[in-house]
Amino acid sequence: MIDKLIEKIKELGNPTVMGLDPRYELIPDEIKPKYDTSNEGICKACLEFNKDLIDSVYDIIPAVKPQSAFYEALGIKGIEVLKETCEYAKAKGMIVILDSKRGDIGSTSKAYSKAYLEDGEFKADFLTVNPYLGSDGILPFVEDCEKFDKGIFVLVKTSNPSSSELQDLRMENGKTIYEIVGSLVERWGENSIGKYGYSDVASVVGATQPKELKELREKMPHTFFLIPGYGAQRRKSRRYCSCF
Amino acid sequence: MIDKLIEKIKELGNPTVMGLDPRYELIPDEIKPKYDTSNEGICKACLEFNKDLIDSVYDIIPAVKPQSAFYEALGIKGIEVLKETCEYAKAKGMIVILDSKRGDIGSTSKAYSKAYLEDGEFKADFLTVNPYLGSDGILPFVEDCEKFDKGIFVLVKTSNPSSSELQDLRMENGKTIYEIVGSLVERWGENSIGKYGYSDVASVVGATQPKELKELREKMPHTFFLIPGYGAQRRKSRRYCSCF
Secondary structure, three states: OHHHHHHHHHHHOOOEEEEEOOOHHHOOOOOHHHOOOOHHHHHHHHHHHHHHHHHHHOOOOOEEEEEHHHHHOOHHHHHHHHHHHHHHHHHOOOEEEEEEEEOOOHHHHHHHHHHHOOOOOOOOOEEEEOOOOOHHHHHHHHHHHHHHOOEEEEEEEOOOHHHHHHHOOEEOOOOEHHHHHHHHHHHHOOOOEOOOOOEOEEEEEOOOOHHHHHHHHHHOOOOOEEEEOOOOOOOOOOOOEEEO | OHHHHHHHHHHHOOOEEEEEOOOHHHOOOOOHHHOOOOHHHHHHHHHHHHHHHHHHHOOOOOEEEEEHHHHHOOHHHHHHHHHHHHHHHHHOOOEEEEEEEEOOOHHHHHHHHHHHOOOOOOOOOEEEEOOOOOHHHHHHHHHHHHHHOOEEEEEEEOOOHHHHHHHOOEEOOOOEHHHHHHHHHHHHOOOOEOOOOOEOEEEEEOOOOHHHHHHHHHHOOOOOEEEEOOOOOOOOOOOOEEEO
């Protein structure tokens, strides 16, 4: 799957991923008046806006990254919008990175993998996952990546202000937690390295920390990076960009 | 909310929480033949089994813990089963701990909190959350706990075999990661300590590690513990018990 993403980036000459985080306050005034402000109306407005955005960029941007939380916050109707958004983006040839930061003990991660990476309802190409539980919480996703030609992005160093509280802590051996997670990611991906030298086990590395980014780039030569916060994360009016 | 949980435990004289992880292969033979094996049939069988389990124990067990992953694995119909299960358990007077290990940057955690802790569709009393992103990924949940009289269980030390890979790492100052998370949890909870001395910011501490459990119990005097793996987690035929 990582090869497909890289080829799409090469084809379009653009390494940007469009975040799709539905927030009613950011829906344009052209769309809002078409629907009432019930939960159902809000969901319809969000779906129309997502489709408009996808229509506007599918031939210049390779991938979308819907943030699951904002759909879940709209309840089951919101989760239906997530499903339809994923389907719509895929039908337009875009790659879908479902940003859900899932992760649990092995048998439960396997269930999350079934939900999002197997060919179930959501049909994501990539899923973001959380490494706090260690290898047996991640390997069920890795196995399914091989089986279903999918990928994951593991949180290594996040872009939020307090990411340093745990991720930057330094071990007795001098390494930080995020460096240790980085080396685990390289290990988890070693059986799925594609023709461009990157594996299906990719990483989220916050670009608000350029020093760490440079360091990790050197230490994780086979890991593709998703870099949220590159540019627009903190600009209220447009929260729609992340970058590879 | 932690006071309500403690009072319920005292009232019933039982500190057990019943996990509700729907897996078709564990549905009893009395229920299976009533439904076909389509996704919808499986969902109906799971809901009936959940309701049977709740009916059987609501007067002896204080709380249920549905594991979100297994419902998500059944798609949107499965998430409807989750919602109905939460509603049914609450209507029977049980406390609902939604086990979903959510967590992200602040604005996204806020959306997860809206989904599960505010009075939205799911109406959980407690939510399990992941601390890897640090304080600003957790505080939106903490704020909503105060506002909506809810609680969270933060992962501190998990019960899976590879939990040691990150959680047991020792810092330069001699502390382990799980101890550091433990002290963050105490801090996050300091404004919500109830009449029994525990806060609404509770913890998940795997009982497969009794030494750590004892240590943490001493270091986290205001934190209530959810202890998965106490007894039945690895016994295939009954995966339905966790314990406070």
